[in-house]
Amino acid sequence: MKTYTKQQLALRNGQDRPEIWVAYKGKIYDVSQSRLWKNGKHYEHWAGQDLTDELPDAPHNENVFDKFEPIGQLL
Template sequence: MATGNPQPATDSLPEYSRAQLALRNGQDRDEVWVSYQGLIYDVTRSRLWRRGNHYEHWAGQDLTRELEVDAPHTPNVFDRFPVIGRLKTTAASAKS
């Protein structure tokens, strides 16, 4: 599905740690970022993510598990947002 928002190749994206992602929660800084399936999306311009939350979900974190269980929409909802990075994985998080 073409969205008019071309995404960069994922291997060329910068990596961010969970701590760096957590700072982009819409409260500590103006940026509002979320991670889904290892990619980080900038949802700052979305009116639905104002103040860093969208219903029961909070920005600044990896939403993969939450959305697999509790999302009324499909994962392609993220197609409308720019991918700005990759979430760094650690040996501990890769095992879980």
């Protein structure tokens, strides 16, 4: 699996590039096709970031990432 830096992840925010990526527990997921991540924003969360520390405050658990195939590893 390809590895990416936090800086590379940050560019995939739906604004700087068309890709909408998020990271969770070291894995990077492409959420571009999700209607919930339109324009790189999901409620108060922005794409291009590691969401590991933010998930405990979400109304769902980590199973939400089962819908998406991991596309890389976060360094």
